[in-house]
Amino acid sequence: MQLKAPIPGMSLTREPGNAPWEQPPLYNTAEEALGFYLQKLDEEERLDDLLFALEAGYPVASMVDFLTSYSVMEGYHSFDVKMLISPVLHEYIVSLADAAGIEYTERMGPTKEERMKEKDKKRTKALLIKAMSSPVDQVTEDNMEEAESLMDENGEASPEENEEEDEEMSSPLIKRRM
DSSP, X not given: OOOOSOOTTGGGXXXXXXXXGGSOOSOXXXXXXXXXXXXXXXXXXXXXXXXXHHHTTOOHHHHHHHHHHHHHHTTSSOHHHHHHHHHHHHHHHHHHHHHHTOOOOSSSSOOHHHHHHHHHHHHHHHHHHHHHHSOGXXXXXXXXXXXXXXXXXXXXXXXXXXXXXXXXXXXXXXXXXX
């Protein structure tokens, strides 16, 4: 059997303080670290690579997190400085992309609006299932109005647009239940 992972406690066998993050950082203040990044991002080759990555769909937030985390590991600045300069770097990169006319992605995953829309769809579906599963005499006008208003807010379907389709689909169901 061959071990492919470090043995527990192996890190304690080396002399402490040899890793870059165990040394005092190269840049102690947020201003110094930000100057370092701005100087590096101002170089033509790096700027070209950065804009290419943004154009290819790499999110700005992930890029900033990668750059600052790597610099913490290499001992350029501390984690505290990373937290202070990350929003500034994010805005700087966004402004570079805007100036270059490049479409970019801010963050990975759905936006807040997309999450809220999905949440509203799930609520509407639950209300409609509840209304359809209850006997016809227990379905009140208030329940139907609430479901219709949610459908209108989501922009998915309005009662007027699908009135003919609703009549075709709901009529046989109501007749079967009676």
